Amino acid sequence: MIVDVKYGKDGVQKIEIPEKNYIGTYSPNDVVCGDPDQVINESLDAPIGGAPIDEFLKGGKDIVFIVNDGTRPTPTAKVLDALSERMGLRIARYLIATGTHRGPTEEEYRNIFGSHLEELRDRIVVHDAKQSECVNLGTSKNGTPMEVNKIAVDADRLVIITSVEPHYFAGWTGGRKSFLPGVASYATVEANHRMAVGMDAQALKLEGNPVHEDMMDALEVVKGKKIFSIQIVMDRHQNIYKVASGELNPAFDQAVKWGEEVFVVPVPEKADVVISVAPYPMDVDLYQSQKALDNGKWALKEGGTIIMVSKCREGVGHDGFLKLLSTSTDPKVVIENIKKGYKLGYHKAAKMAEIATWANIWAVTDLDDAIIKSANMTPKKSVAEALKDALDANPDARVMVLADGSVTIPRPKEE
Incomplete structure (x- = not known):
């Protein structure tokens, strides 16, 4: 299955997901609007x-x-x-x-x-x-x-x-x-x-x-x-x-x-790999792109991999948020550090760290690899590279794409 993944305002990254692995691509539900x-x-x-x-x-x-x-x-x-x-x-x-x-x-x-x-x-x-x-x-x-x-x-x-x-x-x-x-x-x-x-x-x-x-x-x-x-x-x-x-x-x-x-979008099952996209204009920076991670987690199996796709056009967006994520390579320690000295903005770091306690977070962005690593995420050069690495690690992985991860809340059938 060929899937177009939006990247930035006009960019598209094409990926090919084997039929046996592909669950589907999901966006908010279409509804009928009146005048x-x-x-x-x-x-x-x-x-x-x-x-x-x-x-x-x-x-x-x-x-x-x-x-x-x-x-x-x-x-x-x-x-x-x-x-x-x-x-x-x-x-x-x-x-x-x-x-x-x-x-x-x-x-x-x-x-x-x-x-x-x-x-x-x-x-x-x-x-x-x-x-x-x-x-x-x-x-x-x-x-x-x-x-x-x-x-x-x-x-x-x-x-x-x-x-x-x-x-x-x-x-x-x-x-x-x-x-x-x-x-x-x-x-x-x-x-x-x-x-x-x-x-x-x-x-x-x-x-x-x-x-x-x-x-x-x-x-x-x-x-x-x-x-x-x-x-x-x-x-x-x-x-x-x-x-x-x-x-x-x-x-x-x-x-x-x-x-x-x-x-709230019904999905048939939880996935081993969730590709969650922060499309333009929600891809302004890492701070705002966190929403795509937070929504994508609802469709992810424990121990799975979530791949955040966001251009992060204007960089990180909140220096304090990145500094908090960088305080430890152990996300549980990051959460404890946030609780000790909370300041406004730290909640986003906490939400990202919570996901990292039970899942792998990979990121396809325009940010420097060192920034992504300091945020306890694994940088990938493209969505195709990320998908290949995920399937190499688990050839039977079930893969889901959230085309507008910033506003899509997936609800697996079992829930």
């Missing part, structure tokens, strides 16, 4: 719990929209198009939920707000986790200080526009993530993400996930505040599939069910 404007408006007209948004906004004196930053695929501009037919957009302020990311570039501003940017530019506030004034609303059950941007705390109406897709340690994006990490202080985000170091913080997992539960605690401290959410599920091509509007948690629960229809 996006109709999907949005029908959701706004029939919210899950509570009143339609027109009624929700009545009497609001300080209306604040919380919107995602440029790192998320959320089609905020399309939602604003629909809302502009129902309200004057300037009655609200727009708080960009950056978490600990940088503020948007001009191009990202245009992507977020679309044709409404100039009209709203003076109504936009960018959350800065280190600089924005935050209000301490107490402490979570896990000891996280709940410090949230004062603009969100003071608002008498909050509207959240977000998207919902699997997240490698929070379970899913969307819903409560608009508060934590979205508009929380750096100290709050760091304390929350510290709990990502552990096997209970995984993609799709909500119940018993300490990161998710901590985020839900963040919502408890603003209980009673009027919140209307617009939560969007995209298909694999970034088209709008479904929209869940209304009360934050019930809408999130519904969006998760729709998200499973797109991103």
Whole structure:
């Protein structure tokens, strides 16, 4: 079987997998998408719990929209198009939920707000986790200080526009993530993400996930505040599939069910070798490409080999993350080192080290071999070389390809 493996923006590496070894190539599920404007408006007209948004906004004196930053695929501009037919957009302020990311570039501003940017530019506030004034609303059950941007705390109406897709340690994006990490202080985000170091913080997992539960605690401290959410599920091509509007948690629960229809992909068996691709633009660096590893592990047998394919166009992406991975050739020691002195960003190193405790990690990238080796991975020059080496070691190995490993969650039949 000849399989085309994407590499970089336009590159392709062809590999030949013997039929006896080949399980299949998998991507997020294809779903039928309707007219996006109709999907949005029908959701706004029939919210899950509570009143339609027109009624929700009545009497609001300080209306604040919380919107995602440029790192998320959320089609905020399309939602604003629909809302502009129902309200004057300037009655609200727009708080960009950056978490600990940088503020948007001009191009990202245009992507977020679309044709409404100039009209709203003076109504936009960018959350800065280190600089924005935050209000301490107490402490979570896990000891996280709940410090949230004062603009969100003071608002008498909050509207959240977000998207919902699997997240490698929070379970899913969307819903409560608009508060934590979205508009929380750096100290709050760091304390929350510290709990990502552990096997209970995984993609799709909500119940018993300490990161998710901590985020839900963040919502408890603003209980009673009027919140209307617009939560969007995209298909694999970034088209709008479904929209869940209304009360934050019930809408999130519904969006998760729709998200499973797109991103949770049944596979017939676990593989001895998983080729997991971080396609453009998710191949920006090693730090972001980790998601392809984390998703690919769900289809891998214990003791198997996962081959991460990512150009890593801009290098490593986070020096601290690489330094942590380099502290020992024993991944168990790396995990212990992270627990001793956690800093924000170390959770990615922990997730990679967790996989290395039970599987082999190989990498096909443009990075220097020394960098890959220091991260406790084995560098390979091409996907073909990696596959040959894997089959030389185990001629009967069963091989699976995840063509878009960054957003595909394989679910083996036995599970």
